[in-house]
Amino acid sequence: MIPRYSRPEMTEIWSPETKFRIWFEIEAYAGEALAAEGVIPKEAIDKVWERAGNATFDVARIDEIEREVKHDVIAFLTHLAEIVGPEARFVHQGMTSSDVLDTCFNVQLVRAADLLLADLDALLAALKRRAFEHKFTPTIGRSHGIHAEPTTFGLKLAQAYAEFDRCRARLVAAREEVATCAISGAVGTFANISPTVEAYVAEKLGLKPEPVSTQVIPRDRHAAYFATLAVIASSVERLATEVRHLQRTEVLEAEEFFSEGQKGSSAMPHKRNPVLSENLTGLARMVRSYALPAMENVALWHERDISHSSVERMIGPDATVTLDFALARLTGVVDKLLIYPERMQANLDRLGGLVHSQRVLLALTQAGVSREDAYRLVQRNAMPVWQQGGDFKELLKADGEVTRALSPETIDSLFDLDHHLAHVDTIFARVFGPEAAAR
Numbered sequence: 001m002i003p004r005y006s007r008p009e010m011t012e013i014w015s016p017e018t019k020f021r022i023w024f025e026i027e028a029y030a031g032e033a034l035a036a037e038g039v040i041p042k043e044a045i046d047k048v049w050e051r052a053g054n055a056t057f058d059v060a061r062i063d064e065i066e067r068e069v070k071h072d073v074i075a076f077l078t079h080l081a082e083i084v085g086p087e088a089r090f091v092h093q094g095m096t097s098s099d100v101l102d103t104c105f106n107v108q109l110v111r112a113a114d115l116l117l118a119d120l121d122a123l124l125a126a127l128k129r130r131a132f133e134h135k136f137t138p139t140i141g142r143s144h145g146i147h148a149e150p151t152t153f154g155l156k157l158a159q160a161y162a163e164f165d166r167c168r169a170r171l172v173a174a175r176e177e178v179a180t181c182a183i184s185g186a187v188g189t190f191a192n193i194s195p196t197v198e199a200y201v202a203e204k205l206g207l208k209p210e211p212v213s214t215q216v217i218p219r220d221r222h223a224a225y226f227a228t229l230a231v232i233a234s235s236v237e238r239l240a241t242e243v244r245h246l247q248r249t250e251v252l253e254a255e256e257f258f259s260e261g262q263k264g265s266s267a268m269p270h271k272r273n274p275v276l277s278e279n280l281t282g283l284a285r286m287v288r289s290y291a292l293p294a295m296e297n298v299a300l301w302h303e304r305d306i307s308h309s310s311v312e313r314m315i316g317p318d319a320t321v322t323l324d325f326a327l328a329r330l331t332g333v334v335d336k337l338l339i340y341p342e343r344m345q346a347n348l349d350r351l352g353g354l355v356h357s358q359r360v361l362l363a364l365t366q367a368g369v370s371r372e373d374a375y376r377l378v379q380r381n382a383m384p385v386w387q388q389g390g391d392f393k394e395l396l397k398a399d400g401e402v403t404r405a406l407s408p409e410t411i412d413s414l415f416d417l418d419h420h421l422a423h424v425d426t427i428f429a430r431v432f433g434p435e436a437a438a439r
Contacts, residue, residue: 001317010324013111014317020057022104027091033200040090047087055083073097094193099183102217106178112320113175119327120168126334131157139344149355150420158431160239167232174228178221182213187303215304219297226294229319233287236326240280247274253344257336276333283326290315352385353392359414367405377402
C-alpha cells in the first residue's frame with residue numbers, strides 16, 4: 001500500500017487508529033452484553049464507555065507496550081487500562097485475542113467492500129452512458145486480433161457493463177459471506193462466555209454470528225472474498241487491454257484523454273501513450289497476486305494458528321486499497337475516453353468489404369451451392385483482396401461461378417452494414433433492461 005495508488009477513504013479503514021477504535025467497540029459491546037447477563041457490573045462498563053468512548057488511542061504508546069509484551073491485543077488492553085482505570089479488569093472477560101482480531105478484520109473487509117461497491121456503481125454509470133452514446137457507432141469486431149465482422153462500439157461497452165455488473169453481484173455475495181463475528185473464546189466452545197454476547201456484538205457491528213468459529217473465523221470466507229477481488233481486477237485488465245489496443249497508432253479508434261500540458265515521452269514530444277490503461281494492467285496483476293495467499297490461509301492447524309496473520313496484515317489493506325484506486329482510475333478512463341467513429345469506419349472499409357464474407361458464404365449455400373464449394377468460391381475471391389487490396393464485391397460479381405448462384409443485386413445486398421446492427425436493441429435490452437431498446 002503506497003500513497004501513489006491509494007485513496008484516503010479506503011486507506012483510513014486500515015489505519016491503526018481505525019483498527020483500535022474497532023477493537024474498543026468489540027470489547028465494549030461485549031462488556032455491555034456481559035453486564036446485561038450480570039457477569040460484570042453495569043457501572044464498570046459505563047465507566048469504560050465514559051472514559052474511552054471518545055478517547056484517541058495512542059498508537060505510539062501501544063507500539064511501545066507491544067515491544068515489551070510481544071502481543072498486540074495485550075498491548076492494546078494495557079493501554080486501555082491506562083485510560084479507563086480499575087474498571088478495565090472487566091474488559092475481555094472470557095474472550096480470546098482472535099475474537100477481537102477476526103471480528104475487526106471482517107468489519108474492515110465489509111467497510112472496504114462497501115467502498116468498492118460504490119466504485120463499481122460509478123464505473124457502471126460511466127459505461128452505461130458511453131454505451132448509449134455509441135450504441136449504433138459501427139466498428140470492426142476482431143477475433144485473434146484480426147478483422148472479423150462489424151459490431152458497434154456501444155456493444156463493446158455494453159459487454160464491459162455486463163461483466164462489471166456480474167462483478168458487483170459477486171462482491172455483494174463475498175461481502176455477505178465475510179460479514180461474520182466470532183466472540184466464542186478459546187477454541188470456540190463458549191466455555192467462558194455466552195453465545196448471546198457474540199450475537200449482541202454481531203448485531204451492534206452489522207455482522208452475523210459465525211456458526212462454528214473454532215478459535216478463528218474459517219478462512220474459506222476470506223479466500224472467497226479475495227478471489228472475488230482478483231476476478232474484478234481481471235475484468236479491469238480486460239477493459240484496460242481493449243483501450244490499449246484501440247489506441248495503437250495503426251488502429252487509433254479510441255484513446256485516453258490527453259490533458260493540456262500533459263507529456264507522453266521525455267524523448268519524443270509527439271507521443272500520446274495509454275499510460276493509465278497500462279497502469280491498470282499492472283495494478284490488476286497485484287490484486288490477483290493476493291488471492292493465492294488468501295486461499296493458502298484456509299488450511300490452519302487444528303482450532304487455530306497464526307500463519308494467516310502476517311498474510312492478512314498485508315493483503316487486507318493492499319488488495320482493497322489497490323482495487324479501489326484501480327476502479328476509480330478506470331472510471332475516469334471510460335468517462336473521458338476519446339472515441340473516433342470516422343477512424344472506426346475507415347478501419348471497417350480497410351479490407352475492401354471482406355468483413356461481409358460470411359453473408360456471401362451463407363447466401364451461396366442457401367442458393368444451392370454446397371458449403372465446401374461456397375467456402376472455396378468466397379475464399380478464392382477474398383485472398384487476392386487480403387494480399388493485394390481491391391474490391392471484394394466487384395471480384396465476386398466478376399466470378400462466373402458466383403454469379404450463376406447470386407445475382408449482382410443480391411451480392412450488393414450482402415454488403416449492407418445495417419444487417420449487422422439489427423439486433424443491437426435486443427442485446428441492449430438484455431443488458432440494461434427493456435427500456436434500453438426505446439432509447
